[in-house]
Amino acid sequence: xxxFTNVVCESFDKPFGEFGQCFLKSVNRSYKYLTVSLKLNQxxxxxxxxxxxxxKRFSGYKPFLYNxxxxxxxxxxxxxxxxxxxxxxxxxxxxxxxxxxxxxxxDLIVDKLNVNIMNHxxxxxxxxxxxxxxxxxxxxxxxxxxxxxxxxxxx
Numbered sequence: 001x002x003x004f005t006n007v008v009c010e011s012f013d014k015p016f017g018e019f020g021q022c023f024l025k026s027v028n029r030s031y032k033y034l035t036v037s038l039k040l041n042q043x044x045x046x047x048x049x050x051x052x053x054x055x056k057r058f059s060g061y062k063p064f065l066y067n068x069x070x071x072x073x074x075x076x077x078x079x080x081x082x083x084x085x086x087x088x089x090x091x092x093x094x095x096x097x098x099x100x101x102x103x104x105x106x107d108l109i110v111d112k113l114n115v116n117i118m119n120h121x122x123x124x125x126x127x128x129x130x131x132x133x134x135x136x137x138x139x140x141x142x143x144x145x146x147x148x149x150x151x152x153x154x155x
Contacts, residue, residue, distance in 0.1 A: 002119035006152040013146045016042050033112040044103035048072045049140040057132035073102035091121045130155050
């Protein structure tokens with residue numbers, strides 16, 4: 001069964017963007033969700049790259065299975081271009097306003113991404129081995145490391 005354990009959001013370039021919200025909320029034993037909001041200070045966003053690195057805990061976190069970098073704007077135009085990125089994109093697209101093509105002229109939000117959808121995607125659609133994981137999403141603009149979101153979870 002999937003469980004969120006922590007989320008950490010860092011902005012390395014405050015003039016580019018700052019996180020307004022970055023938290024996990026437990027409503028009850030079975031309903032927990034993640035919310036992240038990013039205030040973008042340099043609009044519009046017409047070119048941005050994203051790296052997704054999946055880590056698994058084996059005496060410390062070690063790279064596991066996926067380490068991909070995509071041109072996010074090109075990817076959203078043609079999601080079939082990267083099936084791995086598309087799998088993760090489909091996981092949060094219904095909970096986010098970042099589910100359309102560039103340019104982005106607004107703040108970005110992932111609102112109430114719940115454990116039920118994550119559990120379904122990571123145990124039934126594409127079964128992952130049990131263990132502790134960290135999904136690290138790194139955002140680059142003009143090839144500079146701007147933002148990082150680290151989501152820690154247990155399966």
